[in-house]
Amino acid sequence: MAENNGAQASVGEIQTDAPHAEEPAAAAAAAAAAAAAAAAAAAAAAATAATKTKGNGEKSAAASASSKTGAQKGEAADYVVKTAKGTRDYGPEQMAIRKRVFNIIETIFKKHGAVTIDTPTFELREILAGKYGEDSKLIFDLADQGGELCSLRYDLTVPFARYLAMTGTTKIKRYQIAKVYRRDKPRMTKGRYREFYQCDFDIAGDYDAMIPDVEVLRIVYEIISSLDLGEFVIKVNHRKILDGVFEVCGVPKKKFRGACSCVDKLDKMPWEDVRKEMIEEKGLKPEVADKIGEFVQLKGTEELVEKLKGMDKVLKNKFARMGLQDMELLFTYTKLFGIHDRVSFDLSLARGLDYYTGLIYECVLTSEQALLEAVPSLDGDAAATAAAATEEGSTAAANQEEPSCVGVGSISGGGRYDGLVGLYSGNQVPCVGVSIGIERVFSILEAKEFAKIQEAKAKGEVYVVRKRETEVYVASAEKNMTGERIQLCASLWDAGIKAEVPYKKNPKMLDQMQYCEGEGIPLAIIIGSRELANGEVSLRVVATREQVAVKREDLVEEIRKQLAKL
Numbered sequence: 001m002a003e004n005n006g007a008q009a010s011v012g013e014i015q016t017d018a019p020h021a022e023e024p025a026a027a028a029a030a031a032a033a034a035a036a037a038a039a040a041a042a043a044a045a046a047a048t049a050a051t052k053t054k055g056n057g058e059k060s061a062a063a064s065a066s067s068k069t070g071a072q073k074g075e076a077a078d079y080v081v082k083t084a085k086g087t088r089d090y091g092p093e094q095m096a097i098r099k100r101v102f103n104i105i106e107t108i109f110k111k112h113g114a115v116t117i118d119t120p121t122f123e124l125r126e127i128l129a130g131k132y133g134e135d136s137k138l139i140f141d142l143a144d145q146g147g148e149l150c151s152l153r154y155d156l157t158v159p160f161a162r163y164l165a166m167t168g169t170t171k172i173k174r175y176q177i178a179k180v181y182r183r184d185k186p187r188m189t190k191g192r193y194r195e196f197y198q199c200d201f202d203i204a205g206d207y208d209a210m211i212p213d214v215e216v217l218r219i220v221y222e223i224i225s226s227l228d229l230g231e232f233v234i235k236v237n238h239r240k241i242l243d244g245v246f247e248v249c250g251v252p253k254k255k256f257r258g259a260c261s262c263v264d265k266l267d268k269m270p271w272e273d274v275r276k277e278m279i280e281e282k283g284l285k286p287e288v289a290d291k292i293g294e295f296v297q298l299k300g301t302e303e304l305v306e307k308l309k310g311m312d313k314v315l316k317n318k319f320a321r322m323g324l325q326d327m328e329l330l331f332t333y334t335k336l337f338g339i340h341d342r343v344s345f346d347l348s349l350a351r352g353l354d355y356y357t358g359l360i361y362e363c364v365l366t367s368e369q370a371l372l373e374a375v376p377s378l379d380g381d382a383a384a385t386a387a388a389a390t391e392e393g394s395t396a397a398a399n400q401e402e403p404s405c406v407g408v409g410s411i412s413g414g415g416r417y418d419g420l421v422g423l424y425s426g427n428q429v430p431c432v433g434v435s436i437g438i439e440r441v442f443s444i445l446e447a448k449e450f451a452k453i454q455e456a457k458a459k460g461e462v463y464v465v466r467k468r469e470t471e472v473y474v475a476s477a478e479k480n481m482t483g484e485r486i487q488l489c490a491s492l493w494d495a496g497i498k499a500e501v502p503y504k505k506n507p508k509m510l511d512q513m514q515y516c517e518g519e520g521i522p523l524a525i526i527i528g529s530r531e532l533a534n535g536e537v538s539l540r541v542v543a544t545r546e547q548v549a550v551k552r553e554d555l556v557e558e559i560r561k562q563l564a565k566l
Contacts, residue, residue: 086194191443202433230367244320358416
């Protein structure tokens with residue numbers, strides 16, 4: 001609009017000056033000049049308007065054309081080609097690990113009788129607001145598109161509670177595996193992203209105390225054990241015990257949640273820093289913070305429950321007394337569920353989310369393999385890995401921090417949230433659940449696979465991360481066997497065998513076998529004119545190169561026998 005207004009002003013000036021000309025000829029000349037200027041200005045204005053109407057589209061098209069031309073010339077694009085901050089791509093090797101982990105987790109969820117649901121990636125903003133305490137600032141708000149105000153889901157628990165309220169469901173055992181989004185500071189090499197998967201398991205319904213809660217702990221135990229992540233401990237605490245301790249220590253009730261959020265940082269900060277935050281930011285008196293410090297250092301099992309019951313001030317507090325009754329039941333059931341030696345009562349565990357009302361828990365790895373300084377990329381994306389490490393290193397330098405070697409932290413967490421559904425419907429539905437921090441699990445497993453690759457390389461061997469599920473590769477040792485290979489492969493597909501066939505008409509035998517070895521395909525079928533004449537094929541075990549002749553009619557059965565041995 002500025003250019004257009006400027007053009008109109010110029011025309012106005014010429015038209016105003018024209019009547020003051022002394023000579024008719026001069027006046028005529030001035031009028032002609034004015035007309036020409038007006039036409040030029042109008043043309044310029046029209047061109048400007050057209051440019052603005054097209055907006056950035058033309059620029060984008062021009063940039064695209066420029067990039068395309070540059071690409072055709074073999075030149076790099078004039079912008080940085082990268083994923084958004086806090087996100088990443090996953091190559092075939094990484095996806096193979098992820099799929100295996102998802103299958104293990106989903107199998108365990110189903111074993112415990114859970115059904116699955118799905119909820120939208122984004123929710124109405126008011127659904128999510130006020131549910132996450134200080135972490136509410138990490139919610140990704142979407143731009144107003146002229147309709148409802150929405151945000152990307154922060155977790156799967158709040159959408160689940162909204163689902164229960166909307167559908168009127170009062171009893172369900174559900175699991176959900178889906179992506180969530182947090183506007184957090186990414187730590188890519190520690191498995192902390194802005195877009196990541198959560199694997200949630202929840203039990204909704206009014207049941208006897210602690211039985212569903214301890215089954216959830218059993219599920220965590222089964223998952224972490226099945227994934228072979230090393231030694232671990234499941235830390236447990238109780239929100240009512242925490243509230244009772246805060247009250248006994250002299251924390252004003254309105255400051256309970258603030259004190260709780262400080263205690264929640266004890267796994268990341270030393271007590272001195274947490275105490276300072278309690279006093280300077282949360283407004284607690286120093287003597288109150290010191291009393292809290294005495295409690296949050298306590299941990300144990302049944303003996304800690306007895307110790308707290310022996311403290312008169314604690315036992316007289318109704319919140320603490322209710323929580324201790326639950327903890328007594330919990331340790332009774334952990335023995336029955338066979339997980340007692342993995343559970344630790346830890347008063348430093350707080351979990352900062354506002355919706356927890358009872359038992360809370362986290363699973364933490366304790367073995368050395370969890371202490372990861374960085375996770376190399378399995379797909380050879382050295383640039384992405386270096387960029388992530390550089391970004392984190394720069395952040396640490398800016399904050400004057402030493403590089404952390406704490407590892408991935410807790411890999412699962414959850415608790416009881418009996419009041420959340422009632423916020424949406426008015427009808428309370430007691431719930432308890434857990435979320436597996438799957439990205440952190442992937443970081444550990446990816447690092448383990450990378451270590452195996454490096455170890456094999458040092459020995460002059462090859463370790464293959466199997467990316468595909470192909471069971472049999474149909475090969476030929478002679479030329480002009482394309483049709484026979486395709487027909488044989490199609491018959492294997494019909495029988496439910498996972499098979500591949502080369503796309504070249506006359507592939508070299510060496511190339512076919514190297515492909516099998518490189519991709520970890522266990523069996524290869526080799527056909528030639530002699531095999532065809534005899535109505536048989538050669539079935540080779542790729543790893544050992546053992547080879548046997550098999551009749552065509554017995555082939556599927558023999559393949560299944562061989563696969564069962566592997």
